[in-house]
Amino acid sequence: MSKPIFELVDNLPKKNITTMMLNSLDFAVPGQWQNLVGFENTIRHVTGESDQEMIQQIGDRAVWLFNDKSQGYQKALWLYQTVDNADNALGTAALANKVGDKIPLLGGILSKVTPNPDKAQTLDLCIKLVVELVAFCQINGIPGDSINDFVGALGDYGGESLMRMAALIAIDGLIPLGPDFIQKAQSSLGNMSPKELESNATFKGVKDLIPGKNSRGQLEFIGTSFESVKSWMINFINERNLTQGKVFERVKGFVDVSEDKLDYVAAFLDMTTNYYEHTGTQTLAVRLIERAYAEI
């Protein structure tokens, strides 16, 4: 049984490394993401209503919808939670070392961070993308492997969903893998065996909900999904003129690190942030509230 949805939304952090990172990416998707926390606050924001009786009815219905497992919302939440593998202790330690508004990435903290090899990093990126696709279908109710519907919907992404995709491209793509991360991901997927996929920790966590009969089928699904979303990602980068350098400049606004430690920054952010869970919970709350508002 999941925690109550109102508790999850009430407990979203107002400020931590995740929100610092997301705020630093505002330049890529200006004004799209505000850190909306608190269940009632979200109801007010989404509906524009302030009548107490209405807020009660909307919240109650949203709670019912979330708790009905057949509706897919809990699966989506589980996916968003599981694909992030944040190390809370490291995050807390890093925040405690903050000097002014910056976290120094040196000494003890740096020694706890191990950069991911390229292959593992590309796979992480691809799996996160597929998790977004599957969670999207669970939340919005189109068949679980409807890649085309998802690609169409990406064009309409906004708010915290668009910010999640921006962070995926910037933090899991550009920073660790550089400007040709899309080609790198494709070639590494192309050379991957089902066995290698099975041994990947991120995949192990979420594999039960990835479409495909076996790991070979799942590997194919990951490949097809990535291929379909490729041109959307390329457009996203080109339209915004996003580069590794620009993203790194922004990250240096809250992490104190030298230029040649990009792979350490990537690993550090991977270990200390849970932006999929954070923004995924926000997406889920918004969709539930929109539906509840229409149904009461």
Added chain:
Amino acid sequence: MNNWRKKIVAVLLGVVLLTASCVKEPPSRFDQAQQDSSSRGTSAVVKESETGGSFNRYFPSAGSGYERVYTQEKKGFAQAKLKKDGKSVATMAISDTANNPTARSKFQNSQGNIGGYPLINQGSKSTAILVADRFQVKISSSDTTFTESDRKQWLSKFDLRGLSKLN
């Protein structure tokens, strides 16, 4: 003196422990719904409910500068956004009140009708009608330029007669 200090420490420790044992999530106004919806055999959507996909065809088409984007399609529910110049101005939804029968009661205070179906304004931004005493069709403004009369106009563009035959 030492004894006196020990007593104070003991009392303080007791207070700390007592407080710590009481610290848990504060009660929420949604606790009752959480409890009711978590008990065995409850569900938010009933078996008899129409599928969301069966509602899509009754939505009004895009046109006159408006774009229609379907956003959610779950059992008993379908929703689309209405966009103008790329900006969302309203959401339109059809829901099966078989899943939430209390939604019907507000229509007893109906303030008019569209196509003979009772109409009501809800809150400050929504207008709804009840078709065939079962399907709720609702439009909510997400932009102030989309007024109550726009909502009524767009409600009348739904294929209400077609929807009523689903019952």
